[in-house]
Amino acid sequence: MSAIVSLRGVSKLFPVQGSKRTQRTEAVRAVDDVTLDIEEGTVVGIVGYSGAGKSTLVRLLNGLERPTEGQVFVKGQDISSLPEGELRKVRAGIGMIFQQFNLLKSRTVSGNVAYPLKVAGWPKDKIKPRVDELLEFVGIADKAGSYPRRLSGGQQQRVGIARALANAPDILLADEATSALDPETTRDVLRLLRRINKELGTTVVVITHEMHVVREICDTVVMMESGRVVEAGPTYSVFADPQSDSTQRFVSTAVHGTPEPDTVSRLSAAHPGLLVSIGISETAPTPLVAATFERHGVGSSVVFGGVTEIQNKILGTLTYELTGSAAAIDAALADLGDVTAVERQIPTAAPAESALPHLPAPVPANAGE
Numbered sequence: 001m002s003a004i005v006s007l008r009g010v011s012k013l014f015p016v017q018g019s020k021r022t023q024r025t026e027a028v029r030a031v032d033d034v035t036l037d038i039e040e041g042t043v044v045g046i047v048g049y050s051g052a053g054k055s056t057l058v059r060l061l062n063g064l065e066r067p068t069e070g071q072v073f074v075k076g077q078d079i080s081s082l083p084e085g086e087l088r089k090v091r092a093g094i095g096m097i098f099q100q101f102n103l104l105k106s107r108t109v110s111g112n113v114a115y116p117l118k119v120a121g122w123p124k125d126k127i128k129p130r131v132d133e134l135l136e137f138v139g140i141a142d143k144a145g146s147y148p149r150r151l152s153g154g155q156q157q158r159v160g161i162a163r164a165l166a167n168a169p170d171i172l173l174a175d176e177a178t179s180a181l182d183p184e185t186t187r188d189v190l191r192l193l194r195r196i197n198k199e200l201g202t203t204v205v206v207i208t209h210e211m212h213v214v215r216e217i218c219d220t221v222v223m224m225e226s227g228r229v230v231e232a233g234p235t236y237s238v239f240a241d242p243q244s245d246s247t248q249r250f251v252s253t254a255v256h257g258t259p260e261p262d263t264v265s266r267l268s269a270a271h272p273g274l275l276v277s278i279g280i281s282e283t284a285p286t287p288l289v290a291a292t293f294e295r296h297g298v299g300s301s302v303v304f305g306g307v308t309e310i311q312n313k314i315l316g317t318l319t320y321e322l323t324g325s326a327a328a329i330d331a332a333l334a335d336l337g338d339v340t341a342v343e344r345q346i347p348t349a350a351p352a353e354s355a356l357p358h359l360p361a362p363v364p365a366n367a368g369e
Helices: 054-061 084-091 109-119 124-138 153-164 183-200 211-217 235-240 245-252 261-270 286-295 326-337
Strands: 003-017 025-039 043-047 069-074 094-098 171-175 203-208 220-225 228-234 274-280 299-310 313-323 342-344
Touching (some): 003 203, 025 054, 025 069, 025 203, 043 054, 043 183, 043 211, 054 069, 109 124, 124 153, 153 183, 171 183, 183 203, 183 211, 203 211, 211 235, 220 245, 228 235, 228 245, 235 299, 235 313, 261 274, 261 299, 274 299, 274 326, 286 299, 286 326, 326 342
Parallel strands (some): 043 203
Antiparallel strands (some): 003 025, 003 069, 220 228, 299 313
16 A cells, blocks of 8 residues: 655644733644654544644645645645645545534535535536435435434534545545544444445544544554654554553553452452453453463453454453462463463552541531630
């Protein structure tokens, strides 16, 4: 595969006016020296907390912002310094869907989808068939004559997607496209985005702060922090072995991990055996873990955790209660330690009563009277 979008040393600075007294201007570096390739035909997730630079990066990709430094290439063309007229031609090949849908309230569903076609100068006799085709594709053909206010959030987003696909773009940018939707509707929209990628061959760039969105549909993930790319790679690799602190925090929201200390204490009270958390992955699937314990004569039962699927591969953490001789358990864990992460869960003892801070006794309301 080749890169359909490439950024080379791209930075974007926004001037910030200082106080009237000093009249100083300081630049805010929203995007900081980003070099990145987006491969054609893939789904890429760009992730980060608020202020990480994600939205600015999107506006650089479609030419709505120009880089202060560096170059942005779209389909091999450097768009960094193109005149506005040429940029409009580039944007015609880039669809955009938004968090708040941005539909025209005074137009019907058909009217919203037809609008970009009219702007692009499509012949009138070609517009309606194209609109009908798109509405059928996104699953709301029966809403063609409805107005946006009559639609649910998920239906409005489908209109937005149909509109973004009107001119058959090679690239589709989805900026927090599911943040305003409930979980079930989010899953429906994500499945639609994946279908667009698979059936139409469209490159999809998903801007999000929700790691479960990346887990569901993205081939690769790009982690941003303070305007910089701190980690990038295949989604499964990044989830399985996150390198940066930011990525580790994000991954922990979407993949089951080891129990917190208070949970370990509760589990220990209910399960007298040794508690051990085992990383589950392609190299250490649950059958291998179970077989290892059985081979060493160790009893095992899962008491916490979970396993999810990322890019058709399993990933997660399971906490087992182990019973048997200490030597057998140590041997089994040593074998597993060669292929996956193994962590013994030692319960944290509650502080003794004598160690607790003593607060002064409350003063009676009538004291001093």
